[in-house]
Amino acid sequence: xxxxxxxxxxxxxxxxxxxxxxxxxxxxxxxxxxxxxxxxxxxxxxxxxxxxxxxxxxxxxxxxxxxxxxxxxxx
Amino acid sequence: xxxxxxxxxxxxxxxxxxxxxxxxxxxxxxxxxxxxxxxxxxxxxxxxxxxxxxxxxxxxxxxxxxxxxxxxxxxxxxxxxxxxxxxxxxxxxxxxxxxxxxxxxxxxxxxxxxxxxxxxxxxxxxxxxxxxxxxxxxxxxxxxxxxxxxxxxxxxxxxxxxxxxxxxxxxxxxxxxxxxxxxxxxxxxxxxxxxxxxxxxxxxxxxxxxxxxxxxxxxxxxxxxxxxxxxxxxxxxxxxxxxxxxxxxxxxxxxxxxxxxxxxxxxxxxxxxxxxxxxxxxxxxxxxxxxxxxxxxxxxxxxxxxxxxxxxxxxxxxxxxxxxxxxxxxxxxxxxxxxxxxxxxxxxxxxxxxxxxxxxxxxxxxxxxxxxxxxxxxxxxxxxxxxxxxxxxxxxxxxxxxxxxxxxxxx
Numbered sequence: 145x146x147x148x149x150x151x152x153x154x155x156x157x158x159x160x161x162x163x164x165x166x167x168x169x170x171x172x173x174x175x176x177x178x179x180x181x182x183x184x185x186x187x188x189x190x191x192x193x194x195x196x197x198x199x200x201x202x203x204x205x206x207x208x209x210x211x212x213x214x215x216x217x218x219x
Numbered sequence: 220x221x222x223x224x225x226x227x228x229x230x231x232x233x234x235x236x237x238x239x240x241x242x243x244x245x246x247x248x249x250x251x252x253x254x255x256x257x258x259x260x261x262x263x264x265x266x267x268x269x270x271x272x273x274x275x276x277x278x279x280x281x282x283x284x285x286x287x288x289x290x291x292x293x294x295x296x297x298x299x300x301x302x303x304x305x306x307x308x309x310x311x312x313x314x315x316x317x318x319x320x321x322x323x324x325x326x327x328x329x330x331x332x333x334x335x336x337x338x339x340x341x342x343x344x345x346x347x348x349x350x351x352x353x354x355x356x357x358x359x360x361x362x363x364x365x366x367x368x369x370x371x372x373x374x375x376x377x378x379x380x381x382x383x384x385x386x387x388x389x390x391x392x393x394x395x396x397x398x399x400x401x402x403x404x405x406x407x408x409x410x411x412x413x414x415x416x417x418x419x420x421x422x423x424x425x426x427x428x429x430x431x432x433x434x435x436x437x438x439x440x441x442x443x444x445x446x447x448x449x450x451x452x453x454x455x456x457x458x459x460x461x462x463x464x465x466x467x468x469x470x471x472x473x474x475x476x477x478x479x480x481x482x483x484x485x486x487x488x489x490x491x492x493x494x495x496x497x498x499x500x501x502x503x504x505x506x507x508x509x510x511x512x513x514x515x516x517x518x519x520x521x522x523x524x525x526x527x528x529x530x531x532x533x534x535x536x537x538x539x540x541x542x543x544x545x546x547x548x549x550x551x552x553x554x555x556x557x558x559x560x561x562x563x564x565x566x567x568x569x570x571x572x573x574x575x576x577x578x579x580x581x582x583x584x585x586x587x588x589x590x591x592x593x594x595x596x597x598x599x600x601x602x603x604x605x606x607x608x609x610x611x612x613x614x615x616x617x618x619x620x621x622x623x624x625x626x627x628x629x630x
Contacts, residue, residue, distance in 0.1 A: 158581075161337040170336045
C-alpha cells in the first residue's frame with residue numbers, strides 16, 4: 145500500500161499530522177511531508193486512509209497498487 | 220436573480236423558509252433546519268433577509284462534495300455574491316483569504332500557513348496553557364461571581380492571536396472592541412464599516428512601526444513586513460488586509476467556543492464528570508464540542524457554473540449557503556448525532572469548514588480550548604451557572620459567529 149501526497153494542493157491544515165504523526169509531517173512552509181511512502185501494517189493503513197478522508201484539500205491518496213500513474217492525486 | 224426551483228415540493232407555492240434561522244437553545248441547531256432536512260432532504264430552498272432565494276445545504280456528504288467543487292465560488296468580489304445579513308456585506312468588502320478563489324487564495328494562504336502549522340501550535344502551546352492558568356487563577360482570586368467570556372475566553376484568544384501576528388497585547392482592548400462591532404449582528408452596516416476602517420487604521424500604523432524596526436519580531440506580521448513587503452511580493456494593502464482578517468477571525472470564534480463549551484458542559488453533568496476524570500480525554504472532548512456546537516454556522520458560496528447535485532439543479536449565479544450546525548448533526552455521518560459524547564472520537568465534522576478555505580487557525584483553536592476547559596474545570600471544581608440557564612442570551616441568527624453574550628458563573 146502506498147501513500148502519495150501532493151504538496152501543490154496542500155493547504156497546511158495539518159489534519160494528516162494530527163491523525164498519523166508517524167506517517168506525515170509539515171515542512172517549514174507548513175506543507176505536507178511524507179515520512180514514509182509505503183505502509184506496512186493494517187493499523188497504519190487505517191490511519192493513512194483516515195488522513196486521506198480528513199484532508200480538506202484532497203492532497204493525499206492511499207493506493208493499493210504500485211502503478212505510479214494511479215497514485216497521482218488530481219491526475 | 221434566479222427563480223426558486225421546483226426542488227422541495229412541499230414548499231410549492233408557500234413562502235420559502237428564512238435562512239439563517241434563530242437557535243432556540245444555545246447549543247442546538249435551529250429546529251427549523253431539522254424539519255427542512257427531514258421533509259425535503261439535504262439541499263433545500265430558502266430565502267435570505269433581502270428576499271433573495273438561496274440553496275441551503277444541510278447534509279454532510281453533499282456538503283463535503285460541494286465544498287471542494289471548484290464550480291462553487293467564494294469570491295466576494297462578484298457583484299451578486301450573497302450575504303446572510305446587511306452587516307456581513309460590510310465585512311465582505313474586506314476580501315482577503317476568505318473571500319477569494321484559487322489560485323489567488325492559494326498564494327495568500329501559503330504566506331500565512333507556516334505560522335499555523337501543528338509544530339508552531341505546539342511551540343505556542345506552553346504559553347497558551349500558562350496564560351489560561353493565569354486567567355483561571357485571576358478568576359479564583361477575584362472570587363465569585365465571575366464571567367467566562369471576558370474573564371477567560373476573550374483574553375486568552377486575544378493573547379494567542381497577538382502572539383501569532385506580532386500585535387502588541389497592550390492594544391487588545393481596542394481591536395477587541397472593533398472586532399466585536401464587526402461580528403455583532405446588532406450593529407448597523409454603517410457602524411460595521413466604521414469598525415473595519417478603524418482596524419485598517421490601527422494595522423496601518425502597526426505596519427509603519429514594524430517597518431522602522433531594524434530587528435523584526437517573531438510574529439507573522441513581522442515576517443510579512445520584513446520579507447514580503449520589503450521584497451515587493453506583497454503590497455502594504457495586502458499585508459494590512461491579511462492582518463485584519465486573521466485578527467478578526469482569530470479571537471471572536473475561539474472565545475465563543477470556550478464560553479459556549481463551558482455552558483454546554485455545565486448543562487451535561489455526566490459528560491463533565493467524564494471530562495474531569497480523564498486527563499487524556501481533552502483532545503477528543505474538544506473535537507466533539509466543535510462538532511456539537513458548530514458556531515461558524517453559515518458558509519456562503521455562489522455558483523460560478525450550472526451544476527447538479529442530487530435533485531438540486533443549481534444555476535450559475537445562484538446563492539448557496541451551508542449550515543455547519545445541521546450538517547454536523549446528520550445521522551448518516553454521526554451515530555446518535557444529537558447526543559453529546561465526549562469520547563466519540565469522530566473528527567470528520569465540518570466545524571472548521573472543508574475544502575481550501577478550511578480554518579487556518581484550527582489547531583490553535585484546539586490548543587486554546589483544551590487548556591482553557593481543562594484548567595477551568597480542574598482548578599474550580601465547584602463551578603456552576605450563576606443565572607438560570609434560560610436567561611443565558613443567545614446571539615441572533617445573523618451573527619457571524621454563534622454563541623452567547625456572556626456566561627455568569629459562581630462556585
